[in-house]
Amino acid sequence: MNHWTPDDIPEQTGRTALITGGNSGIGLETARVLTTHGARVILAGRSRARLDQAADAVRAAAPKAQVGTLVLDLSDLASVRDAATRVAETETIDLLINNAGVMNLPRRQSTRDGFEMTVGTNHLGHFAFNALLWPAVRRAAAPRVVTVSAIAARWPMGRLDDLMSEKNYRGMTAYAKSKRANVVYTLELARRTANSALQALVVHPGAAMTNLQQHGSGLLTHIITPISERLLMGSAEGAAWPSLYAATSPHVRSGQFIGPAGRDQTSGTPEPAKLPKGADDPDQGRRLWAASEQLTGITFDLDAGAPA
Numbered sequence: 001m002n003h004w005t006p007d008d009i010p011e012q013t014g015r016t017a018l019i020t021g022g023n024s025g026i027g028l029e030t031a032r033v034l035t036t037h038g039a040r041v042i043l044a045g046r047s048r049a050r051l052d053q054a055a056d057a058v059r060a061a062a063p064k065a066q067v068g069t070l071v072l073d074l075s076d077l078a079s080v081r082d083a084a085t086r087v088a089e090t091e092t093i094d095l096l097i098n099n100a101g102v103m104n105l106p107r108r109q110s111t112r113d114g115f116e117m118t119v120g121t122n123h124l125g126h127f128a129f130n131a132l133l134w135p136a137v138r139r140a141a142a143p144r145v146v147t148v149s150a151i152a153a154r155w156p157m158g159r160l161d162d163l164m165s166e167k168n169y170r171g172m173t174a175y176a177k178s179k180r181a182n183v184v185y186t187l188e189l190a191r192r193t194a195n196s197a198l199q200a201l202v203v204h205p206g207a208a209m210t211n212l213q214q215h216g217s218g219l220l221t222h223i224i225t226p227i228s229e230r231l232l233m234g235s236a237e238g239a240a241w242p243s244l245y246a247a248t249s250p251h252v253r254s255g256q257f258i259g260p261a262g263r264d265q266t267s268g269t270p271e272p273a274k275l276p277k278g279a280d281d282p283d284q285g286r287r288l289w290a291a292s293e294q295l296t297g298i299t300f301d302l303d304a305g306a307p308a
């Protein structure tokens with residue numbers, strides 16, 4: 001049986017981790033733990049003030065920590081392009097952690113480029129960001145890309161047809177689609193990089209009270225759900241374990257879905273988890289990749305940045 005805890009993380013000195021949504025919740029906790037094991041971290045997020053505050057919090061926990069920040073709004077391709085280009089030109093990214101996310105937006109909203117906001121942020125923003133900063137990942141000797149999905153990826157309503165929820169919008173359906181897209185994207189990336197040193201993994205963190213649960217309205221959201229969540233949900237600390245394990249364990253394989261092993265899979269030691277049904281269908285992977293390139297207008301060239 002796997003008894004992994006963050007104490008088992010190997011020394012990370014000399015490695016750089018870029019964490020989207022690194023200023024809050026699971027991303028901030030992932031950053032904090034990685035720095036205590038010697039990694040340099042770059043926290044990426046959309047608010048300069050929240051990034052600075054988070055960087056101070058990480059330094060307070062690990063005074064010698066090397067912490068950088070990157071302003072990145074995943075719901076705006078111009079911002080994604082600007083942030084990714086700067087990273088691609090100057091950095092070597094050993095661990096790319098696609099962690100940022102929004103959930104359960106009460107009405108259909110659009111990103112600056114006209115995509116449904118949840119899928120636009122959680123999947124398309126990350127797809128574009130990964131594609132554009134790829135040379136920085138290619139510079140690393142043994143890079144890992146870890147994408148934070150959710151158990152919601154398994155929900156049948158998260159089918160990837162009507163990706164932009166044009167026919168019908170429900171907040172949690174859009175979230176399930178975006179989290180399924182995180183899994184399908186990762187498995188396709190793992191297939192496309194199978195003959196390289198890169199490992200692509202996807203995780204689900206279980207359940208933790210963070211800012212993610214801020215949206216919604218009414219009795220259910222403001223009274224019943226918060227009470228039941230407080231009773232049932234874990235902390236961001238525990239919810240970061242699957243990301244930390246996927247990013248650093250020598251025992252994982254590219255293409256794995258990692259999640260907590262505990263009761264109801266909401267907390268506990270990370271281990272390989274059951275994939276959402278059909279998510280490993282290569283045809284679905286190819287179709288999502290092509291649709292993501294077509295929607296964003298960005299070609300994801302996996303050879304970008306290869307030595308001449």
Ligand SMILES: NC(=O)c1ccc[n+]([C@@H]2O[C@H](COP(=O)([O-])OP(=O)(O)OC[C@H]3O[C@@H](n4cnc5c(N)ncnc54)[C@H](OP(=O)(O)O)[C@@H]3O)[C@@H](O)[C@H]2O)c1
Pocket residue numbers: 020021022023024025026027044045046047050072073074075076099100101102103121148149150151204205206207208209210211212213236239
């Ligand atoms: N908490 C859970 O129970 C749970 C369960 C399953 C999966 N997850 C997944 O875990 C990941 C982290 O969530 P969390 O629980 O830690 O929630 P959180 O505390 O709300 O963190 C989400 C992060 O994403 C950032 N973000 C949102 N929209 C963005 C955008 N347009 N551009 C750049 N960054 C953006 C947020 O930035 P701001 O601070 O600026 O808003 C924040 O830093 C998400 O992908 C979520 O789907 C969480």
